[in-house]
Amino acid sequence: MISISHLSKHYGTLAVLKDINAEISKGEVISIIGPSGTGKSTLLRCLNLLEQPTGGAISVDGINLLDKHTDVPKIRQRMGMVFQSFNLYAHLTVIENLTIAPVKLRGKSKKEANDKAMDLLKLVGLAEKAHSLPEELSGGQKQRVAIARCMAMEPEILLFDEPTSALDPTMVSEVLAVIRKLSREGMTMMIVTHEMEFAKNISTRVFYMDEGLIYEEGSPEQIFENPKKEKTKAFIHRLRSMNYHVGSPDFDLYALQAEMQVFCEKHMLSKELTSRVILTAEESLLIQRDFHNLDIGLTYSEKEGSLTLVLESSGDPFNPMEISDEEKQIGLLMLRNMTKNIHYSREADRNKLLLEMQL
Numbered sequence: 555m556i557s558i559s560h561l562s563k564h565y566g567t568l569a570v571l572k573d574i575n576a577e578i579s580k581g582e583v584i585s586i587i588g589p590s591g592t593g594k595s596t597l598l599r600c601l602n603l604l605e606q607p608t609g610g611a612i613s614v615d616g617i618n619l620l621d622k623h624t625d626v627p628k629i630r631q632r633m634g635m636v637f638q639s640f641n642l643y644a645h646l647t648v649i650e651n652l653t654i655a656p657v658k659l660r661g662k663s664k665k666e667a668n669d670k671a672m673d674l675l676k677l678v679g680l681a682e683k684a685h686s687l688p689e690e691l692s693g694g695q696k697q698r699v700a701i702a703r704c705m706a707m708e709p710e711i712l713l714f715d716e717p718t719s720a721l722d723p724t725m726v727s728e729v730l731a732v733i734r735k736l737s738r739e740g741m742t743m744m745i746v747t748h749e750m751e752f753a754k755n756i757s758t759r760v761f762y763m764d765e766g767l768i769y770e771e772g773s774p775e776q777i778f779e780n781p782k783k784e785k786t787k788a789f790i791h792r793l794r795s796m797n798y799h800v801g802s803p804d805f806d807l808y809a810l811q812a813e814m815q816v817f818c819e820k821h822m823l824s825k826e827l828t829s830r831v832i833l834t835a836e837e838s839l840l841i842q843r844d845f846h847n848l849d850i851g852l853t854y855s856e857k858e859g860s861l862t863l864v865l866e867s868s869g870d871p872f873n874p875m876e877i878s879d880e881e882k883q884i885g886l887l888m889l890r891n892m893t894k895n896i897h898y899s900r901e902a903d904r905n906k907l908l909l910e911m912q913l
């Protein structure tokens with residue numbers, strides 16, 4: 555359906571896209587992941603010609619998009635794009651947002667456009683908001699309207715550029731649910747996203763972008779569980795871990811706990827395990843001696859079925875598990891009960907305490 559070959563995009567001397575090659579078939583759902591600044595947005599913008607590529611070719615059903623004779627607006631209508639910021643027309647009602655383009659650009663009758671718009675609003679769960687103004691909607695609702703508005707143009711492919719990253723965390727799932735529904739209906743989609751669980755569950759293929767290339771591509775299992783190349787491995791590894799630095803005994807324990815909570819939620823760990831690991835972190839901090847340069851790391855690997863907490867501190871060699879202080883004995887006992895394994899080592903002048911959680 556879409557064929558991209560040797561696509562490049564330079565901004566002055568900055569080569570953002572160097573050599574992008576991909577074939578996308580009808581009904582595929584492609585997630586595009588990678589560090590920021592690696593050209594993910596630029597790729598989507600080149601695909602629907604919001605940016606003029608520097609070189610290479612893009613063809614849709616055999617029609618070369620970059621040919622001077624190609625009817626660009628017509629091709630562009632076949633690719634709907636959903637942005638981070640919803641870009642709804644503020645002075646138009648929801649249903650007017652959905653009908654304006656089909657009537658003006660595709661010559662549909664008002665009735666036809668209205669019927670279609672109501673079907674789409676039902677699809678995204680917002681039929682009762684048809685006559686509301688965008689300002690009366692929540693962020694998640696606005697984004698669902700933006701998706702319906704795209705669909706109103708009957709595109710053959712939908713391009714999403716981080717559709718949930720401007721949303722309040724409580725509204726992410728309603729938007730993802732709509733995208734999931736579209737995928738079940740066979741919609742072809744390319745989605746730039748940071749929602750890795752979602753990407754893993756919904757995609758037929760994952761593109762990891764780096765160095766101006768589709769640096770590595772594969773099935774979600776291949777990319778998330780078994781990346782082959784260095785940078786992909788490092789990126790996936792970073793996703794699995796959370797790091798927190800402590801610089802003094804007066805550090806903000808609640809901020810640390812909140813970060814751990816978010817991390818556990820992101821990986822869909824149970825409430826029981828979440829509170830156990832948070833308590834384990836708190837107890838193991840209580841038995842530390844030196845807080846001026848302490849690093850806390852939490853790493854989760856679904857594949858290996860492990861959740862590991864690591865505390866690394868500076869100062870003289872000190873194994874907190876060997877404390878004889880009676881007051882702290884109860885804390886040590888709790889730690890042993892909450893974990894599967896605790897291991898102390900001295901590495902590069904740092905005290906490293908590794909606590910393996912029982913999943």
Ligand code: ADP
Nearest residue numbers: 565568570588589590591592593594595596597
């Ligand atoms: P990503 O979406 O992966 O975070 P982008 O595609 O937004 O990355 O940007 C890739 C690089 O291109 C960045 O270094 C960005 O600063 C640069 N860039 C993007 N748009 C422009 C532009 N219009 N002019 C100049 N540089 C740009």
Ligand code: MG
Nearest residue numbers: 594595596715
């Ligand atoms: Mg971007």
